[in-house]
Amino acid sequence: MFEKDVESLTKLGAQITTAEIAQQPELWRDTLKIYQDNAEAVEAFLAEARAMGESRLSVVFTGAGTSDYVGDTVAPYLRHAGDASLYDFKPVATTDIVSAPRDFLNPDEPTLLVSFARSGNSPESLAAVQVAKTFVKNVRFLNITCAPEGRLAVESADDPAALTLLIPRANDKGFAMTGSYSCMELLSALIFDTAPLDEKAAWVETAARMGEAVVAREGEVADFLAGDFNRVTYLGSGSFVGLAQESQLKILELAHGLVATSWDSSMGYRHGPKSFVDEKTLVFVFMSNDPYTRQYDLDILNEIAGDEIAQRTIAVQQDAGTLFEGDAFTFVGEPTLPEAYLALPFVMVAQTVSLLNSVRVGNTPDTPSPTGTVNRVVKGVTIHPFES
Structure with a gap:
């Protein structure tokens, strides 16, 4: 697939996904530079978040579907490679936060909600932020997303309690998340890994x-x-x-x-x-x-x-x-x-x-759901009002 020309891949319905898988090594190098360019701002933001309380800061990695699995992948590593004296790393899906916030968030625990989102337009991504604002007394928001025009990035732009980091080249156009998953996982690891910069690079x-x-x-x-x-x-x-x-x-x-x-x-x-x-x-x-x-x-x-x-x-x-x-x-x-x-x-x-x-199996990777019942950005979600 990686050696086929654009015309051949287009006939297979696989041109976008094939290109997006293959370009990831280049995107990882870009992601390292994004981290380096934003390191000072990130550390200042984290210092402010830590100042919300005297104990460890609860760092909740959240997202839905593949974005949820970003947190599931990086959190176990950071529990020993991050600073465990400062942070308590927890992966919790946005779908869990939105549907049962009392089961997954502690209102009295200072919390940093790290939202992973390819588009930032999923209803759960936006609702999780609002639920956390309503339910948690001391909360900050670190958004790691790939879409500058997405609602998560746009609606957080003027929020003093939020910092948004963008990985725009990883905003996959194919149905399945590929580079967006790997780049968001990498950026979060770079932020919280205590290893020296030259080693991480x-x-x-x-x-x-x-x-x-x-x-x-x-x-x-x-x-x-x-x-x-x-x-x-x-x-x-x-x-x-x-x-x-x-x-x-x-x-x-x-x-x-x-x-x-x-x-x-x-x-x-x-x-x-x-x-x-x-x-x-x-x-x-x-x-x-x-x-x-x-x-x-x-x-x-x-x-x-x-x-x-x-x-x-x-x-x-x-x-x-x-x-x-x-x-x-x-x-x-x-x-x-x-x-x-x-x-x-x-x-x-x-x-x-x-x-x-x-x-x-005769499917088309770029548009694998012929009926349209499964979508690139989730549809059909009802967000019910929540009162703490």
Whole structure:
């Protein structure tokens, strides 16, 4: 797909999505510069947010769908790579905040609501901000969005309690979020990761080279899809649980449900969800670079492969420790990446799987919902009045 010309891709209904997947390494380099250009303003804003209370600031990462999975991916990493003495990182979907705010927000806890949004026009994105303003006594808003003209950015422009960071080149035009997911995940990691700037910059550059390798090695990904399968599951540990959820959603979205999907943690999959696996199932496992955690990822890979219950069991891994010896997409020759940065090239592998699979089942990746019942920006949501 990455080597096809525009005319060929357009006939397949895949030109936009293919280009947006391939351009991500360049966008990650742009995102690093956006972080650097805004670092002083961000730190001043965070200092003001921390001053709302004497205890740790509750940092709630929020969004809906893929934007929700941004927080699910980055929060576990930041609990050990961020400053845990200052921040308590929590991923909570906007759909949960809006529908049951008392279950997910503490009105007496100083809170920074970090909103992830591709367009900023989803009803839940806007409603979550309003609910937090109504319900939480001391609250600030950090918006990470890709659309300067979106309502989240526009309506927050004059709010002294809000800071908006824009990643405009990541405002995906295709149906499925690709670069918007990876760039928002990266920017939030850069903001709260306590590693020195030069180290973070080196990680971004390494991730970008690995992403470029995914494009160059598309044929290896295509080989994984050569059989007759109708189910895909993604597994991972830590941050890669959120990544697994995002990866299965890409399959579901781009194939319009024609291929069944599941996701779980590497350890959690044994507790019932493993029943999903049959002889027409592809199982992908994202391998952690943490030596301790990696053992559990290897265990589930070896178990499913040894059971011989799946069509293929495939590791997505970096050559940074003990490797899975079966089917694998392995990144070699690069410095070891921590999970929030390794998630970037890993998700490109999953996006490529979803792109190729969409075409395989006769769907059009750029417009995968022929009935229009599933939309790029969610429609049909009723936001009911909330009083604290």
